[in-house]
Amino acid sequence: MHWQSIPVSVTRNRRARKVWLRMRAGSGLEVVLPYRVSAADVPAILDGHRQWILARFADLAARNEAPGQDPLPRLIRLPFCDRTYHVCRDMGARTELRAGEGVLQLRLPPGAEMGGISLLQRWLVDQGKRWLVPVFRDLAGHHDVEVSKVQIRNQITCWGSCSPSSCISLNAKLLFLPSDVVHHVILHELCHVQHRNHGSKFKARLREFNPMSDQHEDFLRKAWDMVPGWTKMNRKERAL
Ligand SMILES: [Zn+2]
Incomplete structure (x- = not known):
């Protein structure tokens, strides 16, 4: 296919320092521009990255996640x-x-x-409540960490989070990962109940809970690709 027939959406982000290109399941290419870059520059930017764009689009198509393809899994x-x-x-x-x-x-x-x-x-999300919550409660009990609430959501950008009131949210997409990595994410959030940042005390505590924590953090950086596109789509993206 010709790279120019791939659907493109352009958005602006206040915090963007440089131009970002993302290939998104179901919607195609997303271009995120910092405010200082003009939309008139977009065709030239895309032209400079056409090999990357074509390769990522071929990946989407191979997973049945390109725009116009049937997005439902079998x-x-x-x-x-x-x-x-x-x-x-x-x-x-x-x-x-x-x-x-x-x-x-x-x-x-x-x-x-x-x-x-x-x-x-x-x-x-219901499967997350069924399978992740009991494991979460076991680990919290085992390490004696008091948590006000645990909830399962389908977050877009994080595997888990811990609010100031010790409410922990876990991402239902964790179900697509191996259990040792999921345990690591849970232990990471449990450590946040006591240590709010990722400082040295936090890291020491997490290594105490999980001696493999560094390897698991490395694994997590690439793990979004293990999650199928249908879990990440939303109606808004589809409409672009
Ligand atoms: Zn954290």
């Missing part, structure tokens, strides 16, 4: 809980999801793929 594998689900689809008047043992039955009106994606994302 199979969902959750390594954390060692479960595999086949997604079976049929047509219906309403968007519905029924979960059975190893099968997700998705009923959709024609053209309602994004509605199906939303239902699967909600299902994923």
Whole structure:
């Protein structure tokens, strides 16, 4: 394909210091511009990166995540809980999801793929409550850390977070990662209950909890690519 036929959206970010290019599942190329760069420069910027753009677009297409491709998965594998689900689809008047043992039955009106994606994302959050919360409670109990609340969400940019009131949020996408790495993310957030920053006391405590913490942090930097695109899509992105 010709690289110029890839859909492009341009946004501005106050905090951007340089131009960012991102290839996004379901929507194509996103260009993030700092305010000092003119939108008129975009064609030349893209021209200078066309090899990268084509290669990333080919990656999306190979995963069925390019714009215009069917974004719904046929199979969902959750390594954390060692479960595999086949997604079976049929047509219906309403968007519905029924979960059975190893099968997700998705009923959709024609053209309602994004509605199906939303239902699967909600299902994923429910799976997070089922599988991540008990492990979280065990680890918090084992290390004697008091937490006010734990919640499962489908965050866009972080695996977990800890609020000043010790409410910990975990990302349902953790279900796509191996369990030792998920344990690491949980221990990381538990350490934040006592140490709010990533300073030396925090690091020492985390290494005490998990001697492999440095290796697991390295693993996490590349782990977003292990998460399928349908978990990251939203209606807004699709509309761009
Ligand atoms: Zn942290």
